[in-house]
Amino acid sequence: xxxxxxxxxxxxxxxxxxxxxxxxxxxxxxxxxxxxxxxxxxxxxxxxxxxxxxxxxxxxxxxxxxxxxxxxxxxxxxxxxxxxxxxxxxxxxxxxxxxxxxxxxxxxxxxxxxxxxxxxxxxxxxxxxxxxxxxxxxxxxxxxxxxxxxxxxxxxxxxxxxxxxxxxx
Amino acid sequence: xxxxxxxxxxxxxxxxxxxxxxxxxxxxxxxxxxxxxxxxxxxxxxxxxxxxxxxxxxxxxxxxxxxxxxxxxxxxxxxxxxx
Ligand SMILES: [Zn+2]
Numbered sequence: 001x002x003x004x005x006x007x008x009x010x011x012x013x014x015x016x017x018x019x020x021x022x023x024x025x026x027x028x029x030x031x032x033x034x035x036x037x038x039x040x041x042x043x044x045x046x047x048x049x050x051x052x053x054x055x056x057x058x059x060x061x062x063x064x065x066x067x068x069x070x071x072x073x074x075x076x077x078x079x080x081x082x083x084x085x086x087x088x089x090x091x092x093x094x095x096x097x098x099x100x101x102x103x104x105x106x107x108x109x110x111x112x113x114x115x116x117x118x119x120x121x122x123x124x125x126x127x128x129x130x131x132x133x134x135x136x137x138x139x140x141x142x143x144x145x146x147x148x149x150x151x152x153x154x155x156x157x158x159x160x161x162x163x164x165x166x167x168x169x
Numbered sequence: 170x171x172x173x174x175x176x177x178x179x180x181x182x183x184x185x186x187x188x189x190x191x192x193x194x195x196x197x198x199x200x201x202x203x204x205x206x207x208x209x210x211x212x213x214x215x216x217x218x219x220x221x222x223x224x225x226x227x228x229x230x231x232x233x234x235x236x237x238x239x240x241x242x243x244x245x246x247x248x249x250x251x252x
Binding site: 040041054055058110111124125126127132 | 175176177178180181183184224225226227228246
């Protein structure tokens with residue numbers, strides 16, 4: 001792998017969609033999970049749980065230390081407040097890091113990924129190479145995580161490899 | 170053209186599905202149903218229209234747009250209007 005760009009696939013994680021029930025408010029989600037679920041497209045992490053904003057009253061809940069009944073436990077804690085649907089097997093998460101990571105993603109995304117429009121803590125649900133993606137920036141390396149449906153993983157990986165060919169470091 | 174999504178911010182029009190005029194209101198009974206389903210004004214100027222952010226936050230939004238200049242005056246979640 002070229003210097004300035006590291007691409008890997010997260011191997012072990014639990015991922016679930018969390019959708020607010022009709023008459024609940026998002027503060028109740030935060031209270032139930034002890035993570036302040038963001039109301040805007042940002043992510044917040046606490047107690048080994050990351051809440052990634054994907055829409056009003058919609059989040060991806062992510063843990064890198066999933067127990068066997070992780071999503072069922074999450075659903076129990078959110079009973080009456082939000083609906084939980086386990087997506088752990090349905091998505092892949094790519095980790096794209098290094099000084100060229102932003103340039104690479106910017107070649108595919110229609111949105112501005114440069115600060116201050118996008119930075120550590122930001123989330124965007126958008127499309128790259130006709131593939132729906134959820135991008136969130138972890139830190140200022142920069143490191144990005146990109147989640148997409150697992151069946152598109154091969155196509156997305158091909159796009160990553162093609163788009164990164166002539167990157168200069 | 171870029172559409173401002175109240176949640177996601179400004180996004181390329183390709184991420185959206187266009188649904189058309191947001192002003193017709195579904196009638197309670199049969200009266201006016203034909204007009205509700207089929208008749209549109211084809212406004213020249215500012216109109217309220219429904220857009221679906223299919224490749225983003227997957228929400229219906231209502232956008233105020235000038236059909237002559239494509240100037241966009243604002244957007245809100247469609248459910249905010251419906252409630
Ligand atoms: Zn949106």
